[in-house]
Amino acid sequence: MNLDTIVGYLNNMFASLPRTEQMHKLKQELLGNMEEKYHELKDDGKSENEAVGIVISEFGNIDELISELGIGEVRKEELVPMLTEMETEEFIAAKRRSGLLIGLGTGLLMVGAGLLILIASLGENGFMSSVFSEDAMSMIGLGFLLVLLVPAIAMFIYSGMQMEKYKYLESGFHLPYHLKADIQQRQSGFAATYMLSLITGVCLIVLSPIAIFVASAFGEESASYGVVVLLAIVAVAVFLFVYYGNIRGAYQMLLKTGDFSKEKKEEDRVIGAVASIVWPLVTCVFLVSGFVYDQWHINWIVFPVTGILFGVFSSAYNILKGKDAA
Amino acid sequence: MISSDVIRGYNDTMILYMLLDGESYGYEISKNIRRLSEEKYIMKETTLYSAFTRLEKNGYIDSFYLDETFGKRRTYYRITPQGLAYYRAKCEEWQVTQEVINKFIKEL
Numbered sequence: 525m526n527l528d529t530i531v532g533y534l535n536n537m538f539a540s541l542p543r544t545e546q547m548h549k550l551k552q553e554l555l556g557n558m559e560e561k562y563h564e565l566k567d568d569g570k571s572e573n574e575a576v577g578i579v580i581s582e583f584g585n586i587d588e589l590i591s592e593l594g595i596g597e598v599r600k601e602e603l604v605p606m607l608t609e610m611e612t613e614e615f616i617a618a619k620r621r622s623g624l625l626i627g628l629g630t631g632l633l634m635v636g637a638g639l640l641i642l643i644a645s646l647g648e649n650g651f652m653s654s655v656f657s658e659d660a661m662s663m664i665g666l667g668f669l670l671v672l673l674v675p676a677i678a679m680f681i682y683s684g685m686q687m688e689k690y691k692y693l694e695s696g697f698h699l700p701y702h703l704k705a706d707i708q709q710r711q712s713g714f715a716a717t718y719m720l721s722l723i724t725g726v727c728l729i730v731l732s733p734i735a736i737f738v739a740s741a742f743g744e745e746s747a748s749y750g751v752v753v754l755l756a757i758v759a760v761a762v763f764l765f766v767y768y769g770n771i772r773g774a775y776q777m778l779l780k781t782g783d784f785s786k787e788k789k790e791e792d793r794v795i796g797a798v799a800s801i802v803w804p805l806v807t808c809v810f811l812v813s814g815f816v817y818d819q820w821h822i823n824w825i826v827f828p829v830t831g832i833l834f835g836v837f838s839s840a841y842n843i844l845k846g847k848d849a850a
Numbered sequence: 851m852i853s854s855d856v857i858r859g860y861n862d863t864m865i866l867y868m869l870l871d872g873e874s875y876g877y878e879i880s881k882n883i884r885r886l887s888e889e890k891y892i893m894k895e896t897t898l899y900s901a902f903t904r905l906e907k908n909g910y911i912d913s914f915y916l917d918e919t920f921g922k923r924r925t926y927y928r929i930t931p932q933g934l935a936y937y938r939a940k941c942e943e944w945q946v947t948q949e950v951i952n953k954f955i956k957e958l
Contacts, residue, residue: 553924554876554895556877556922557876557880561881582892582894582895583896584897585894585896588894588896589899589900589903591900
């Protein structure tokens with residue numbers, strides 16, 4: 525609690541007002557008075573906290589100034605909404621839910637792919653061969669994949685629709701000072717969780733081929749069961765990326781007030797898009813190279829390679845973009 | 851502490867009074883108001899500056915910059931002849947107001 529608190533308070537008060545020369549002068553003028561009052565209070569033996577408290581409590585109501593200056597009619601388009609605590613809470617919750625849905629959806633797709641391989645290999649190995657032919661088993665596997673595809677797509681669409689009502693945030697908003705401080709605190713509390721989820725995810729993916737090695741040890745045919753386990757592990761990792769990435773995205777979005785730049789918005793979108801496009805795509809490559817070209821023995825390499833590349837990409841992207849913004 | 855509702859119509863008068871003896875700036879005016887009222891009335895920052903805006907718009911005061919010793923620039927205000935006339939009118943108005951209100955005040 526010091527002069528910065530006063531500056532922050534004043535900035536916040538003026539945040540929703542048009543940035544005109546007149547406003548700037550007025551703000552400087554008010555700041556000058558408040559600073560002087562603060563120093564005098566300190567000289568009178570008040571503590572920093574007390575002085576800041578008194579100065580802020582004697583600021584008054586910004587609406588009084590606004591109505592006197594007649595800003596209401598001028599440049600309405602510059603006035604962007606001031607978010608309330610309820611709105612930010614709802615947004616964070618919605619983003620979390622959307623992360624859960626997209627993460628689960630992507631996970632379902634990979635589990636579907638795993639089931640396809642599992643059932644197809646079971647067929648190959650003669651499981652239930654008295655009832656179903658090998659081809660029939662492949663078809664059943666494909667059926668499972670399609671059945672899982674439907675809820676996954678439903679989840680994608682539903683979460684997209686849910687996020688639609690927060691579209692307005694993209695055209696700018698203001699965050700009251702106390703909310704900003706609160707969210708900043710929560711974000712830094714969340715940073716460790718996010719790091720852990722990212723490290724866990726990348727480790728899972730890098731280590732996932734072990735499943736294939738272990739399965740191969742039991743014989744040539746069982747290698748494909750290892751592939752199924754590998755896919756399951758990758759599905760968990762991708763879920764971690766998407767879910768925690770979304771929560772992080774919510775905090776970043778809300779804290780972007782002030783420098784609400786295009787690049788920043790792009791950054792989240794790029795990393796999010798890469799995660800939800802690259803992983804299903806890699807799974808496709810994996811399945812095609814396996815089923816069509818029969819490369820099961822080596823094609824699992826795409827997962828650890830993509831995992832490492834993804835890790836490198838997102839941190840490099842963050843660093844590069846961070847540097848640009850600074 | 852006086853509620854700002856009661857005093858609202860006389861914020862301008864108080865500020866003009868403070869300028870009768872010469873130019874002054876925001877914080878000095880609010881500090882003097884506080885002192886003269888014996889801490890019973892503290893004019894809020896926003897009240898002070900909306901009054902400045904209104905008074906200047908009506909031509910009752912005008913403003914100019916003055917550079918302070920340590921390089922800071924401050925806006926100073928001074929009362930205009932119209933402002934003085936307005937102040938006198940407000941003083942008369944207050945006399946009447948006071949007389950009227952006093953008729954409805956008694957100790958119980």
